[in-house]
């Protein structure tokens with residue numbers, strides 16, 4: 001028992017879990033034909049059948065049931081404001097399964113030359129009264145009952161009166177922003193708290209204009225829009241929901257990592273040996289002191305950033321993404337690659353941190369300008 | 372039915388034949404096809420719907436009813452929120468005590484619970500609605516604009532929840548909001564701890580200081596205090612609901628004008 005818990009504590013650390021997720025993710029949601037072939041060979045689509053659903057759900061329930069026997073796990077999960085997040089896990093998994101199941105069924109139908117199920121249904125027109133109105137009524141009643149029962153059995157939390165001089169450790173933002181707070185580990189507030197939210201909002205609004213694929217509108221499907229679904233799933237499931245779960249359940253005092261079965265020990269110390277890129281280059285590689293001139297000091301970081309956002313899209317347009325560039329045109333292509341590179345910068349920074357202890361690529365604390 | 376005598380008519384039937392009833396519900400009880408269409412057209416709330424829909428559009432497995440539920444939860448939050456406003460005073464002196472009173476003095480006091488759990492549920496419902504819209508490709512032409520309106524609704528939903536989080540004025544509240552609003556202080560150029568803020572200075576005079584930056588504008592002070600509480604209260608109870616209502620109206624209108632629920636072909 002203890003060894004299982006210990007094992008789970010270890011694999012749930014972000015630097016273990018995240019690479020694991022990265023490794024399997026694109027086989028489960030294959031963006032390209034080649035990955036799709038592997039997906040099929042591994043029979044991963046079985047996840048989106050009834051059997052797969054039962055397996056997914058029972059494993060979730062087993063994890064929770066097992067977890068709840070542990071006092072540390074119980075303390076975090078049953079904190080009133082965290083209960084909705086436990087609910088979120090089940091809901092996200094359920095609706096993920098339901099939509100992928102329908103997508104897969106439609107894909108099979110279309111592979112056999114039939115239209116999607118929705119097209120068949122759509123031939124028939126029905127009246128809103130009573131066919132839709134009663135469904136809405138039932139949904140509304142169930143929702144009301146759920147809310148009332150939930151409210152009777154779980155009291156809203158109220159802690160000590162506000163005291164500006166005593167800050168709790170950890171201080172956490174409301175749970176739906178914990179993904180952003182988790183990003184603060186890897187980026188400064190001006191990026192994690194201002195730039196990223198802005199880019200996320202712009203990026204989401206841009207989706208309909210970047211996705212020029214006309215297929216797959218009005219019915220669930222996967223194979224017709226593999227790339228779009230795969231990218232979206234990555235953002236939504238990994239960079240949003242998963243980071244929220246990490247921020248909520250696995251971050252304790254001083255925002256240190258704590259496994260789900262690990263007590264929140266205030267005095268847990270994590271060695272901070274992080275260094276900036278400039279320090280690595282000048283002090284470790286070139287064995288000299290940091291230049292006095294800020295610009296000279298940070299030139300390598302700037303070059304890297306310039307290459308990443310400026311040159312990389314150009315190079316990709318000529319090589320790997322030639323087809324994409326041709327399809328999207330230069331404006332869409334630039335926006336798309338900018339947003340994508342922006343998003344991918346998070347995993348990249350994570351890995352740089354874990355592997356090389358890199359703190360900042362560009363560090364100009366004089367102007368609060370750290371990347 | 373015409374030959375039913377007065378004695379054999381049920382009470383409901385009798386009520387539905389009174390002039391008062393008939394003046395309210397013009398269509399009568401919708402029995403035939405024409406009446407079923409008229410009932411949707413004549414009722415201001417029901418006429419958010421079209422009269423007829425392709426069959427996949429009413430299926431739970433297509434829409435998950437998530438958009439509708441988001442709206443319904445929003446309404447439930449409005450009602451419970453109004454009730455809470457009767458008891459709650461947004462000042463540092465009273466706020467916390469009023470929340471305690473809500474729990475201890477108000478009979479059947481679960482309004483605060485419904486409001487709080489409903490707020491969480493709305494955030495989740497809106498996310499899931501967005502997820503369903505994505506998975507059915509319903510953001511594609513001609514619904515690009517409504518997707519953008521949706522993104523605004525999503526942001527507003529989270530801001531509503533965020534501003535409400537401060538109001539109980541307990542430790543949970545002020546520190547969560549402190550963490551959140553500190554971000555505003557890091558805004559490039561206009562936040563004191565943001566990059567480039569020191570560039571906006573003439574000589575030694577800094578324009579961007581802790582009492583004049585973006586964070587200050589958000590919380591009305593250098594720390595989360597009286598002004599922040601009032602600001603968040605006004606935004607939470609008046610400002611943001613007003614804005615979100617407008618966007619919802621546009622959203623619903625556009626669902627219809629973009630050709631109703633998305634469907635294949």
Ligand code: HEM
Nearest residue numbers: 434438439441442501504509517518521522524525632633
């Ligand atoms: C307060 C939040 C929201 C409310 C109350 C709301 C409500 C609704 C309702 C009632 C519908 C009708 C179909 C359905 O129920 O699925 C709908 C459709 C739609 N919503 Fe929302 N919505 C909200 C947020 C969003 C968000 C966050 C997005 C996307 C980012 C979005 C995008 C759309 C689109 C594109 C449609 C048309 C879907 C179709 O025709 O299949 N909405 N919305």
